Amino acid sequence: MFNKDLNLNTVNFIKNEYLKDDIPWYLGYSGGKDSSAVLKLTFNAMLQIENHHKKIYILYCDTGVENPIVTNYVYHTFEKLSLENELHKLPFIFKILKPKIEDRFFVKVIGRGYPTPTNIFRWCTDKLRINPVSDFINKSGRSTILLGVRKSESEQRDRTISKHDSGNEYYLKQNNSKNKMIFSPIINHSLEEVWITLKSLELPKSIDYKKIREIYQDAESECGAIKTEKGKACGSSRFGCWTCTVVRQDKSVKNMILNGYNELNELYKFRNWIYEFRDNKNFRCRKRRNGIEGLGPFTIEARKIILNRLIKTETKSGFKLIEQEELTKIYELWDSDINNPKYFE
Numbered sequence: 019m020f021n022k023d024l025n026l027n028t029v030n031f032i033k034n035e036y037l038k039d040d041i042p043w044y045l046g047y048s049g050g051k052d053s054s055a056v057l058k059l060t061f062n063a064m065l066q067i068e069n070h071h072k073k074i075y076i077l078y079c080d081t082g083v084e085n086p087i088v089t090n091y092v093y094h095t096f097e098k099l100s101l102e103n104e105l106h107k108l109p110f111i112f113k114i115l116k117p118k119i120e121d122r123f124f125v126k127v128i129g130r131g132y133p134t135p136t137n138i139f140r141w142c143t144d145k146l147r148i149n150p151v152s153d154f155i156n157k158s159g160r161s162t163i164l165l166g167v168r169k170s171e172s173e174q175r176d177r178t179i180s181k182h183d184s185g186n187e188y189y190l191k192q193n194n195s196k197n198k199m200i201f202s203p204i205i206n207h208s209l210e211e212v213w214i215t216l217k218s219l220e221l222p223k224s225i226d227y228k229k230i231r232e233i234y235q236d237a238e239s240e241c242g243a244i245k246t247e248k249g250k251a252c253g254s255s256r257f258g259c260w261t262c263t264v265v266r267q268d269k270s271v272k273n274m275i276l277n278g279y280n281e282l283n284e285l286y287k288f289r290n291w292i293y294e295f296r297d298n299k300n301f302r303c304r305k306r307r308n309g310i311e312g313l314g315p316f317t318i319e320a321r322k323i324i325l326n327r328l329i330k331t332e333t334k335s336g337f338k339l340i341e342q343e344e345l346t347k348i349y350e351l352w353d354s355d356i357n358n359p360k361y362f363e
């Protein structure tokens with residue numbers, strides 16, 4: 019049962035935490051229900067303050083391979099939120115972060131020949147999701163990172179939370195950093211309370227409860243500052259990278275297609291195709307980059323096949339899937355391998 023005072027208490031609590039020091043705040047936003055709830059509650063807390071003595075950065079990491087339905091929703095929401103922020107004279111700054119060009123998914127796979135991520139070789143999470151956010155936050159000294167982490171989310175999440183215990187139940191220690199604390203005002207919220215929070219708070223209007231509910235289905239979407247267990251994708255059923263091959267099947271995209279998002283069909287087919295293609299020995303170098311015998315990177319021929327297929331997928335789906343600067347980097351990396359005498363096909 020939802021406690022009616024919960025929103026009020028949480029908003030007051032956030033307000034008091036904000037006022038108590040000068041440490042800058044960074045809110046990790048994914049477009050999912052939990053981070054949307056934290057953003058809504060924080061927005062309402064800021065409405066109660068007249069003089070905002072510090073900025074709050076709202077960070078969205080666009081990996082370049084996010085589910086495009088979610089990315090489009092977030093870009094659109096950010097535009098509308100910026101207007102509401104100005105209207106109410108609030109301290110929010112909205113930032114879209116991207117991985118470094120050399121770390122982008124297709125630059126790694128098509129340019130360098132990395133096999134798409136597996137349980138054993140999950141090279142993607144740091145490069146695509148953790149580093150862009152931590153590079154941005156590391157520019158400041160001390161910082162408080164607001165995340166929509168919840169205890170009741172999963173047993174795995176509970177174990178992760180207890181590893182980061184700070185002694186204060188709303189604050190978690192950040193890996194390898196004394197200067198950074200994670201603050202989750204909804205740590206004790208149940209799933210139901212999160213949805214009711216989203217529905218019951220009127221402002222900001224830009225966070226569209228119905229739209230989140232509609233696209234969210236039963237997926238999860240946190241792949242941020244707290245890492246998930248090695249060998250697992252960024253959540254068992256979640257919106258993540260549409261290219262994710264850590265999981266055998268992308269249930270979230272499959273469900274969305276079944277529910278009418280036909281535009282995702284071409285992306286789904288590409289992901290399933292590359293999942294099989296990755297393990298075909300004929301398309302992998304005989305040696306790894308360190309010279310050891312074994313399944314190495316994709317051959318140049320394989321990388322060309324993948325690029326071709328990706329461009330066809332882009333045309334058929336109508337989604338922008340690869341940027342010009344990524345293509346330039348890919349061609350540069352092909353040249354460097356072709357001219358490298360130590361590179362074995």
Ligand code: SF4
Nearest residue numbers: 142143252258259262
């Ligand atoms: S969703 Fe999959 S591909 Fe994307 S960062 Fe997480 S594990 Fe890697």
